[in-house]
Amino acid sequence: RLAAIQGQLADARARGYTESHPDVVALRAQLAQATAAARGEPLSGGSGAGSSPNPLYVSLQAMMADKQAAVASLRIRRAQLQGDLDQLNAKLSEDPTVAAEQGAIDRDYQVLKDQYDQLLTQREQIALRGQAQSQTDRVKFSVIDPPTTPQKPSAPNRMLLLTGVLIAGLGAGIGGAFLLGQLRGTFATSARLERVAGMPVIGSIGEVVTRTQSELRAKQFRMFLGGTAALGAAYVLLLGVEILQRGLAA
Known part of the structure; x- marks a missing residue:
């Protein structure tokens, strides 16, 4: 556990955490506790005097120490964030102008978000229309001579x-x-x-037409x-x- 805490402390310092950082403070406290516990432990464990410590038990103890250190660090971080949140709420309650500005910002954000969603929907619709038009443009029909009423019958003349x-x-x-x-x-x-x-015909007599026949x-x-x-x-x-x-x- 002592080695694990020392490794976490070295990692925190490598990240640039200062000595006053909450994680570093928590790790130093855990390091002091682990050092005191390590001084009180016997040099060997198990049932026999000359037996070596169980590697699995040592590994589990190290993992538990890591988890405890992580929990302590998260608790300190939560306390710090809670303090910051309380300070912000106090400032908002003391200054109503800031609260009004925050409400206006939230409303503007919601309006802009709605407009963005609407524009996004329109863009998708336009893309679908363009795709459909590009697919239908493959076959085009054009009327060269518009239909007209014939001026004369086709047949017969x-x-x-x-x-x-x-x-x-x-x-x-x-x-x-x-x-x-x-x-x-x-x-x-x-x-x-x-x-x-x-x-042979000896003679012929001409036709005699009466007045009635002539009139007829x-x-x-x-x-x-x-x-x-x-x-x-x-x-x-x-x-x-x-x-x-x-x-x-x-």
Whole structure:
């Protein structure tokens, strides 16, 4: 124990502790007690006179001495800190201005700490947003031509369709008239009659048209002209409507 205390005292002096330091004072007191105890101990221990001391017992005794020295040093340190704390509390109670300043400092510290925590949270959120944006920026979509309403139908071309319908109608009318003429059992000329009958035609009499037949034929001709004019007017009207619609769409 005496050797352990001397080692602790040398370590404390090596750290720069002065003789008035509480740890050094406690170690010197323990050193005096250990020195007095060492003088009263016999030179040998155990049951026999010539037996050597037990090394384990000596080691345990040294450890116990170390712990006792540490406890004493801590008690002295606690007493010193308690004294300093009491002095500070006394000063605070005597001077209310210092206490108010201390309260203001505590409040400012709490406000700054809250602001720091808020800024830290915002920084983490911004970092997460930046990471998500960097991940989503790998695929980008750009609209080159914005969608618009077409100015004219894609199909069919109505102007060509109307012209085709007009031509088809005229062709169908001419073809129908030709077929009706072929189906009739009359001959328009004497040469055709000779060619079909295989016999010579002596003479022919011209067609005699009565007044009623003449009026009927005139009426039919006027109806034909009216239908042809109506067809042409319908064609022109539909073309005009188509051109007007395209102009309004543009």
